[in-house]
Amino acid sequence: METTQPYPLYDIIILGASGFTGKYVVKEALKFLNTSSSPLKTLAIAGRSHEKLVKTLQWAAHPSSPPPEVSIITANTTDPPSLLSLCSQAKVLLNCVGPFRIHGEPVVAACAASGCDYLDISGEPEFMERMEAKYHEKAVKTGSLVVSACGFDSIPAEMGVMFNSRQWVAPAVPNYIYAYVSLESDKRIVGNFATYESAVLGVANMDKLQELRRSRPRKPRPVIPGPHPPKGPMIEYQEKIGLRAVKLPSADAVVVRRTLVTLIENPHGLPGINESAEHTEKREAFWSSVKPAHFGVKVGSKSLLGIYLIIGVGIFIGLLSRISFGRWLLLKFPSFFSFGWFRKTGPSEDEVRSASFKMWFVGHGFSDSSLASERNSKPDMQIITRIMGPEIGYVTTPIVLLQCALILLSQRENLPKGGVFSPGIVFGSDLKERLQENGISFDLISKSELSA
Secondary structure (H helix, E strand, C coil), X not given: CCCCCCCCCEEEEEECCCCHHHHHHHHHHHHHCCCCCCCCCCEEEEECCHHXXXXXXXXXXXXXXXXXXXXXXXXXXXXXXXXXXXXXXXXXEEECCCCHHHHCHHHHHHXXXXXXXXXXXXXXXHHHHHHHHHHHHHHHHHCCEEECCCECCEHHHHHHHHHHHCCCCCCCEEEEEEEXXXXXXXXXXXXXXXXXXXXXXXXXXXXXXXXXXXXXXXXXXXXXXXXXXXXXXXXXXXXXXXXXXXXXXXXXXXXXXXXXXXXXXXXXXXXXXXXXXXXXXXXXXXXXXXXXXXXXXXXXXXXXXXXXXXXHHHHHHHHHCCCHHHHHHHHHCXXXXXXXXXXXXXXXXXXXXXXXXXXXXXXXEECCHHHHXXXXXXXXXXXXXXXXXXXXXXXXXXXXXXXHHHHHHHCHHHCCCCEXXXXXXXXXXXXXXXXXXXXXXXXXXXXXXXXX
């Protein structure tokens, strides 16, 4: 017997819509609601406070009136029945409620149970890997596609690595690609407190991540031509891009590695439920041109003082996160311990408008793959690419999250039935063009030979 949907079915529900990032996600979603070329026809926003959600919708729609067709739903991550009800009403749920290690699992559980597709903006490796371990099989059965890290963490890194690796035309092969993140602004750069809180809790719970990884079966590693990349100095100067840089322990490297591991088992990418022949050909051509490489992320600054400040924040978080009183201090006084980069009130709208990012991808490899197997071989070729875009947390993150959601709505038959995956393996062949159309640029900067 055919069953009917007990509730109105929304294309997208945004959970946590009244939060700092959530309200910008609502603003971005309204750009695509009921436009001629958009698959987004029905939208709802959800959160704990109906009053705050009403104000969010008014803010996001300004200077126009709030669209009457946008529904407001009350739901709470501590109330599983409300989450199940929410997920039963949505094709795609966008989760903006962080930190995800605290609030995320009940939402993933509800989506995996109901078959609703799930996207979030988490940059928390332990949360992402734990969700994969607990809910992948369930999501495969119910047809729920669960994809974390669909914001600045870690879409630019994933798309940037793929873009750089595809510039290595055979017989050339990459060996390692490092990303250098540079945040720029005419005003002060201010980040989201939830991002800072996630970093503090992530360091505090590092042991849990290691324990989780030890408990899971070892997965095969990608075969990468040539030796392991050199360690290099703690503070590096990249002359060609004009940045000093220091290693950034971020989710990006973890997410990229998850995509490369999935690619080992699925060298042509993940087939869709009922994929068109045209999309199959596009997917297989795309993934056959993506080459594995070692990957790392560094944060850059034009000044040495900027680097010392970054190191100082890292030392504060690294030392104090391990003890409860230290965590209390870090979370009570974020502006002090981050030298003003994070504050509980978040950035002003002027600070958001003035900010931007550049992410440089410096790839080292071999002009001929045969050189990689020679004894004491060193890369003889360098390719530099770059991604540029607007402010990372409140502009770029909503852009990439919405574009992932629109791909889900418009191309669901071309995507995997369900499961817990990294964003690159799901959206890799379709996302770059969409990002370029929405203010995020991809550029090939240089190809050069390296002296011996």
